[in-house]
Amino acid sequence: MSLPHSEGHGMSEGDNADFLKVCDELCYELSSLQELACRGAWRSILDKVAQARSRSLLSKPHEHLVYLAYNAIALTKLRRFSEAVAELELVEKGLDIYRYEAYPHHYPNRHGSMAPFVLRWLYAELPSRIGKRQESLDRFYMLLQFIREKLAKNLPDASRAVWRKREGLVINSIISHHLSHKEFKVCLDLIKELINHDLTPVARATLMTKLGYIQMQYGDLDGARGTFNGIEGIVTEGKGEIVMQNLVNRNKALMFLVEKDYVSAVMEYQKCIDRDVSDVIAINNKALCLMYMRDLSDSIKVMENALERIPTYALNETFVVNLCSMYELAYVNHSDIKKTLGSWIARVAPDDFDTSCTRI
Template sequence: GASYSSLILGPAPDLTYHGALSCTISICSTTFSSCPLPDIGVGSQVPGPNCSILVATGRSSPTEEFSGDAVKDLMLRFLGEQAAVKRQVLNASSVEQSFVGLKQLINSKNWRAAVDLCGRLLTAHGQGYGKNGLPTNHTTDSLQLWFVRLALLVKLNLFQNAELEFEPFGNLDQPDLYYEYYPHVYPGRKGSMVPFSMRILHAELEQYLGNPQESLDRLHSMKTICTKILENLEQGLAEDGSMTNITQENTQASVELWRSRLGRVMYSMANCLLMMKDYVLAVDAYHTVIKYYPEQEPQLLSGIGRIFLQIGDIKTAEKYFQDVEKMSQKWDGLQYQIMVLMNRAFLHLGQNNFAEAHRAFTEILRIDPANAVANNNAAVCLLYLGKLKDSLRQLEGMVQQDPKHYLHESVLFNLTTMYELESSRSMQKKQALLEAVAVKEGDSFNTQCLKLG
């Protein structure tokens, strides 16, 4: 049966289900989430060693197809074939067989279909299904497709599959992953063809496979390379340390790019340390990130405060939240105002002061009626205040008013938990939610939140 403790309270509506304040904290804006969806078309290169021995090592191919639709499977089971047949979602065959079609599948949350389309597009590059172990030539496009496919596998929590498909790439530094290996295709270009985000993904993957120390080691190597490149640039040299005659303007652009990348590596290290529950080092690392992303300072300090809340250090959390409030001279506007109120609300939650927390979340909703985090948490506060009916009304109102925005997995998880607390008709109510999900959600929807068994 359901219990209050299984409800999701927390800073982001997409937290994993860990009860009260969940351990996955939304530290920054979505730009820096731990596994961002790929930005198709942006290949960011890391210069690497000179490739004196040019031997083909790229023998990669997708391992299998991943099509499937858990929502449709549940519909067949609970609502029958007639209802299931009405569910229309895009698949790998119903979109243009190109990056355009891929973007369409990703934007409509049909990530399984997107994984399969990547497989098909890689076939056009001679790297399709069943080609593993055969020599192949990489291009910037084929590596971009690999990155998208691997990022989607991680996003779908298919970590073992991602590991298997990463394997042929080794440490991402084989000679055939460099422009110099293809002088006729990329005359005069130097350095690695591997997108920087793919290197981050390769490093982060290990922590999801239970090897966080390996993730940290890989990220540390990336940090060393980024730091060395920045040193070279600041001495007026090229990224690889050779003499250069590029303009001051271009050098400055390179410095900014590599500073941003170093910040991104530090952010991943901080997330990994947080996952390892090494809070002292994690907080240090988040402080370092502020140096590279000063515009994210209020979000990062708020996130650090929430870490202290989670480990029960209310005093230190309050100090961080006060630091954010003191920045009002430097930061103003609606987003900042909401952040301050959100911090206050979470502080009240940490003190089990649900009435005050509810007031703060309600204040946020007055300013920003569509705020899903405030709505979800306000409803849970009502439940803890013994107002189950009001709580249900608030969550149901959200979902009915704007299903596209609010059919969020943690909101639905809370709603189904409340149905179990409230009604013997919880099964029918859950099935009604399944019907709403079927209209709006793609093939990557996590059906576990509906608790249909």
């Protein structure tokens, strides 16, 4: 998890390097929070925040906001959404009241909002986690307007780049909410708008891939094929970066999957794995193709080898659900095998891993 950015103009309007430097100077034990987040130790973060608050170790406004951000993220990761919503009641009072210039004795010569951007994002996202989808959408559209008001200003290039990334993040969040309800027209409009921005080749190719997936979902296979073909031209611009080459091969494999040409799909996924052994999407989908070909032994072997070789990348709920489904199809004693898998997961998984995915 990357550190939440500040929004203060005095810190290059959210420049991450400056933010880290400032926080190292101003924020109590920030590095330990960051380390715990990187390890997925979300319960430990809750404990550390609670201790810091109870012992009054947070003396500056910025410290309270950073700890609030980490606490809200940890609660969200642990699916304690109601508690996270309660934690963010502060946002409803207006994060913009927390400005550097209001505390000149703590932050001399700094100005702008000291609020980590992640708090604004969580404020928009969390209602959907407690069944209030429309409220989330409304807040995301308001957040998008807030970002575009920032972009309308005369910002330094570095600051503009940060806010452009945030705009992309929020638009992608909005797309995901609409896509989950099969509101394809809105998704297409948003993606086409975002594609017109000044994007890196990788960002453009990734966005076009999402466009192709949406086209496939509503049955426009020719449109999806055309979109995927367009990505190959962008890969040439990107000088053959592995991530982009794999994107092309995964898209080709997806078209083969739709046509039920599983052998060709496996070949495309294998090209991805040969380039990057940590391409979990390719590994997962290759195993599914083998399962569709009724080669359960090899499909299980592909999944188990990945968990053994690259557990940090492969250990996610979708991957484990698929592996457990294969166990159920392949073995009579699948419950015992899944219990063994569950015991291993309990030892190595981060706090937010949903162990119910093993269906034991």
